[in-house]
Amino acid sequence: MKKLLFQFDTDAHPSSFDSVVAYDGGADHVIGYGGVTPENVRGLVEGTIFTRAPKDKKNTAIFIGGSNMLAGQALFNTVQKYFFAGFRVSVMLDSNGSNTTAAAAVAKLAGSGNLADKKAVVLAGTGPVGQRAAVMLAQEGAQVTITSRSLKNAEKACAAMKQRFDVDLNAAAAADIEARAAAIADANIVLATGAGGVELLKPEHWIDNPNIELMADANATPPMGIGGTDMMDKGADRHGKIIWGAIGFGALKLSLHRACIAKLFDDNNQVFDAESVFALAKQMA
Numbered sequence: 001m002k003k004l005l006f007q008f009d010t011d012a013h014p015s016s017f018d019s020v021v022a023y024d025g026g027a028d029h030v031i032g033y034g035g036v037t038p039e040n041v042r043g044l045v046e047g048t049i050f051t052r053a054p055k056d057k058k059n060t061a062i063f064i065g066g067s068n069m070l071a072g073q074a075l076f077n078t079v080q081k082y083f084f085a086g087f088r089v090s091v092m093l094d095s096n097g098s099n100t101t102a103a104a105a106v107a108k109l110a111g112s113g114n115l116a117d118k119k120a121v122v123l124a125g126t127g128p129v130g131q132r133a134a135v136m137l138a139q140e141g142a143q144v145t146i147t148s149r150s151l152k153n154a155e156k157a158c159a160a161m162k163q164r165f166d167v168d169l170n171a172a173a174a175a176d177i178e179a180r181a182a183a184i185a186d187a188n189i190v191l192a193t194g195a196g197g198v199e200l201l202k203p204e205h206w207i208d209n210p211n212i213e214l215m216a217d218a219n220a221t222p223p224m225g226i227g228g229t230d231m232m233d234k235g236a237d238r239h240g241k242i243i244w245g246a247i248g249f250g251a252l253k254l255s256l257h258r259a260c261i262a263k264l265f266d267d268n269n270q271v272f273d274a275e276s277v278f279a280l281a282k283q284m285a
Contacts, residue, residue, distance in 0.1 A: 010066030025261025116141030124194030203228030
């Protein structure tokens, strides 16, 4: 029986990246839908849960993606509300790579040094990856601050993660590169999760900082988010700091994404959100 993955995307067009990884993860066929919302998803969900016998439901699964994590989370929650008794299929949330990218980055940082009781700053952290990475760092015992050009946006992100994960995060405004440099002055861990091709820090902002121990940059588009690092860094020692670049931890991200897809077809009861994705990432790191 064919393994069918239904890709529900909150954007207008299903992500081609997610489709490729879905096939590489073991799906026999990927059926993508764009513009999916909590209001229009019911019929799609019912089509997945009513069509195969109980023993065969493990061969159908749902992947939820899109660029908006809050929209993805709402869709993820709504999809599961239509499950009942044995009428359910496995489901995964990874809006904009939020869970798999964040989990890979934090797992590599955790494997490179102790995170507990350390001060961590997630630069430009209000996007999907930044928010989830902040949560995972906090769950590992770090004291985490999310920065944004707008304090209001940073506070909104912290509040959303508090509501979803019950973790306490700090918000800070860092409207320019000098403000971001000041934000990491006392940090032990720095994770950059800004938009591709935007330099968030220059080399002189971190090279001589005696507090920084670990750094990671999720940007794979030149220039690097953290100047003076390389996207290929794999736990590289630069100026006494351990550095992970986007491609450096990206291999784990892709392996993790594929592994999660494969596990969706183990049975029809799998649920992959931040917690389960991060747990698997730590096993694989």
